Amino acid sequence: MKYSFYPGCSMEATAQANLKSIEAVAGALDLHLEEIPDWNCCGATVASGVVGDFTQQVMTARNLAIAEPKGYDVVVGCSSCYLSLAVTNKRFKEDEHFKALANEALAAGGLKYDGSLRVRQFLEVVINDAGFDRVKEKVKRPLTGLKVAGYVGCQTVRAIPYEFDDPEYPVQMDKLMEALGATAVDFPMKARCCGSSNAIAATDIVVDSALKIFQSAAGGGAQVIVTPCPMCQLNLDAYQQRVNQLHGTNFNIPVLFFTQLMAVAFDLPEDARALNYCIVSPYEALAAYGVGK
Amino acid sequence: MEQKNNQPVKYDLNFAREIYSLENGSYIKQCMQCGMCAISCATREIMDYSPRRLFNLIKLGKKDEVLEANTMWQCTSCCTCKARCPRGIPIIDVMHDLKKYAIQNGYSDDPRAAFYKAFWAEVASRGKVFEGGVTARYYLIRGLDELKKAFAMKDVGLNMLRHKRMPLLPPKKVKGLGNLKKIIRKAQELERKEAGR
Ligand code: SF4
Ligand code: SF4
Numbered sequence A: 001m002k003y004s005f006y007p008g009c010s011m012e013a014t015a016q017a018n019l020k021s022i023e024a025v026a027g028a029l030d031l032h033l034e035e036i037p038d039w040n041c042c043g044a045t046v047a048s049g050v051v052g053d054f055t056q057q058v059m060t061a062r063n064l065a066i067a068e069p070k071g072y073d074v075v076v077g078c079s080s081c082y083l084s085l086a087v088t089n090k091r092f093k094e095d096e097h098f099k100a101l102a103n104e105a106l107a108a109g110g111l112k113y114d115g116s117l118r119v120r121q122f123l124e125v126v127i128n129d130a131g132f133d134r135v136k137e138k139v140k141r142p143l144t145g146l147k148v149a150g151y152v153g154c155q156t157v158r159a160i161p162y163e164f165d166d167p168e169y170p171v172q173m174d175k176l177m178e179a180l181g182a183t184a185v186d187f188p189m190k191a192r193c194c195g196s197s198n199a200i201a202a203t204d205i206v207v208d209s210a211l212k213i214f215q216s217a218a219g220g221g222a223q224v225i226v227t228p229c230p231m232c233q234l235n236l237d238a239y240q241q242r243v244n245q246l247h248g249t250n251f252n253i254p255v256l257f258f259t260q261l262m263a264v265a266f267d268l269p270e271d272a273r274a275l276n277y278c279i280v281s282p283y284e285a286l287a288a289y290g291v292g293k
Numbered sequence B: 001m002e003q004k005n006n007q008p009v010k011y012d013l014n015f016a017r018e019i020y021s022l023e024n025g026s027y028i029k030q031c032m033q034c035g036m037c038a039i040s041c042a043t044r045e046i047m048d049y050s051p052r053r054l055f056n057l058i059k060l061g062k063k064d065e066v067l068e069a070n071t072m073w074q075c076t077s078c079c080t081c082k083a084r085c086p087r088g089i090p091i092i093d094v095m096h097d098l099k100k101y102a103i104q105n106g107y108s109d110d111p112r113a114a115f116y117k118a119f120w121a122e123v124a125s126r127g128k129v130f131e132g133g134v135t136a137r138y139y140l141i142r143g144l145d146e147l148k149k150a151f152a153m154k155d156v157g158l159n160m161l162r163h164k165r166m167p168l169l170p171p172k173k174v175k176g177l178g179n180l181k182k183i184i185r186k187a188q189e190l191e192r193k194e195a196g197r
Helices: A016-028 A048-070 A079-094 A096-107 A122-138 A172-179 A203-219 A230-238 A240-247 A258-265 B013-020 B025-030 B036-040 B051-059 B063-068 B080-084 B091-104 B111-126 B131-142 B144-151 B154-162 B177-195
Strands: A002-006 A032-035 A073-076 A119-121 A147-150 A224-227 A255-257
Touching (some): A002 A048, A016 A032, A016 A122, A016 A255, A048 A073, A048 A096, A048 B177, A073 A079, A073 A122, A079 A230, A119 A122, A122 A172, A122 A258, A147 A172, A172 A258, A230 A240, A230 B154, A240 B154, A255 A258, B013 B051, B013 B063, B013 B091, B025 B051, B036 B080, B051 B063, B063 B091, B080 B091, B091 B111, B111 B131, B111 B177, B131 B144
Parallel strands (some): A002 A032
16 A cells, blocks of 8 residues: 655654654555655644644645645644644535635645545554554564553544544554553543643643643553654653652653554564654663563 | 723724634634533643633623733643534634734733744744754744743753754755745735635
């Protein structure tokens, strides 16, 4: 199966581990990702707070317009990019007036988007196109005994509610972790917000959100947290020490992209696991599964 | 935030009309004040007003209360309310409109307003976001005091550097940046025309 791939800005910067592990896992599962040429920023949820939804969505649509001639499904590996691309795509399909106006703007750059593509998250593609059985076949080092908190985050399941999972209590990523042999722990905060882009301008929001999420994950006995979202990953990983300093807690829970844990279970090379990008060290928790520093 | 109850009630109906004319503004009229958004919101406890109360203040034309409130800036775009609102109001998108309107009308004391402006300046200049660039622009807008606060966070930054999470060089600019800028300019022009309809 072939796909057009939209990496998004974070994969070139704070979330290189996401890119490396997604590419490797996709390769192992015969999912062929072709990067959308010369893609641009989707605007995340921030641009529309300055220039409005329409302009932000048109900017996002430039990527869809470039991808359209190939006709492949567009795969996204970032929850915030997914929100932008999927919601924009939906508007092209459902709102003729919007579509005409947006195409008028795109035409200024010599582009046009007809709304024919499907926008999907990599997590959903792994689950529905590769499937749990294929995943199980690829597992070389079952993660038996590893307790995982599946932190889905907020936008992954709520950008388009019920698209592939329950927006209130998602279960699909847990099932994927179980296909790897791991145990998904009970984790009530799994779809709670991490504080998103407030890390710089309102750090307290991120620290407070992270505290609650760690308490919930630790309450279930989690040894690692996995997530599909680069913002969640960064906030929980980079601010864990800060949470401990401010709240006198002692959390030491590595936070991985779900694809990194898949790379471990598939026994892919170190470059694919990309564990050296983790700030909270994952080596102790994963020592039993062939992972050494 | 205290409502100024001892003052004569001022209804600025022009304000309500202006807000309704924003991209997602007319949805506000559909709000039935049920409170689902308030109990769902991730950051409700630190908002001056819940989305429900804010929408009510808009209906009442309370311009300053609305635009000085931190509500839209505390919104993290988590989509919980949007998924749950029984009236199908895209509350997160209304919050985007309110942020934009606040900035345009000079209500941008909230640090997030500076962050948003910095983020957009970055996107507009290279077609991609570079965290280093956003951060630098943010502190330029907010000034030295904010930078001192940031010093308390230096461990976070150092940890990120050590684990290759904070590239010091920006990514390559989008090749079609010229065309992207034309597209954005045209979109803004069309959006203004639509709002005037
Ligand atoms: S959930 Fe929707 S209808 Fe209910 S108060 Fe909030 S915005 Fe209004
Ligand atoms: S999208 Fe914003 S207003 Fe809605 S629940 Fe999340 S933080 Fe609250």
